Structure formats: structure tokens, C-alpha cells
Amino acid sequence: ETGVTQTPRHLVMGMTNKKSLKCEQHLGHNAMYWYKQSAKKPLELMFVYNFKEQTENNSVPSRFSPECPNSSHLFLHLHTLQPEDSALYLCASSQDPGDSAYEQYFGPGTRLTVT
């Protein structure tokens, strides 16, 4: 089983739709992350969960709502998005985020287009 999986891989939605992105990690990690990747811009950290508890929320608009039911699953619920929210949404996981040496493992991402 691939380390970190994401579904769907591509999503087109209107501004009034509600959709959810799903991420699952099979690595036994404690922490999971949502990132936004826009063309030619740095990865933007959106949310961090450590042992299912949200530890970071980097001023993300409320139209993005995360959910972490357990250490292996992470969701990003989307509603009333704007065209500028179109981007690649990446999920990642790692061991203890408070240890500097642990790298993050990324899923393949969901390419989101808001029309």
C-alpha cells in the first residue's frame, strides 16, 4: 500500500458546491498536514494535526474545514470556495513533528479547480 494516498486526484467544483478531500497514511505516523501549492509559490502550510489534535491553523479562511478522526485519516471539507483557491492540495504525514530530524511524506495531491 502506498505510504500516503489522496482522493480524488482531480476535482472541479463551483463556488456554491460542498466537497471533501480525503487523505490516508499507512506509515504509522503521528502527525498529518494539509498544504496548498500554487504555481511558482512556496508550499503554504494550512493545518497540522498531532495525535488527532489540531496544533496549527495558519490563518486559513473558514471555507476550509479540516477533520482528523484518527491518526491515519485526514479530511479537508470545502464550501463556498473562490477561484483563487484553485491549487494543488497536498497531504503529508510524519513522525513526531517536534523532532527536527523527521521528514514529511507527501501524498500525490488533489488538483482543485474552482469555477
Add this chain to the structure above:
Amino acid sequence: GQNIDQPTEMTATEGAIVQINCTYQTSGFNGLFWYQQHAGEAPTFLSYNVLDGLEEKGRFSSFLSRSKGYSYLLLKELQMKDSASYLCAVKDSNYQLIWGAGTKLIIKP
């Protein structure tokens, strides 16, 4: 504010050597990471430096100078499959990864 700078794009020839530079200004330092990202794929981990010096891993090496806020990724014996974006990231004092925008490396035959 926190900032990671790396060149936007570089071109190199198959079989040659290329050095991708990264400079950083962050609040605290808990290690520097290099990732490779092929178009349409997930970033994958390449290297980690926390102490000054050179870390070698096969054809790839990564160097760190903490006093200069500087790192480079050195790729030797370039292959066409090395065409990708290379992302530099620093863990700050809060153990958050601060990312550069990435360097797109184009390999020509």
C-alpha cells in the same frame, strides 16, 4: 519575516554537475531539507542537514552553512530523470517547515 530564496529555474546538460543554491532567513533553525518534485507528483525527501558540512548520498550531496544561512544541493552525473523541481525547506524554532518556491531543473541531452 521568514524567507527562503532559491533560483526559479536552471538548465543543465545530461552527464554534467549542477548546484542549486538556497539561502534562508528564519526565526530559529532546526534543520534544512531538500525535496524533489516531478511534475504532477508528490514531493519526495532527498536530504536533511542540521550541522554544517556536506552530506553525500549517491549522486546527490547537500551542504549547509548555518552562519551564512546557506545551503546547496549538488547533483552529479545528471540524468534525464533528474528533471524536476527541487524544494528547499527549513524547520524554524516552532518546528514548522518554511518552504522555498522551488527550483525547476531542466536537463538537456
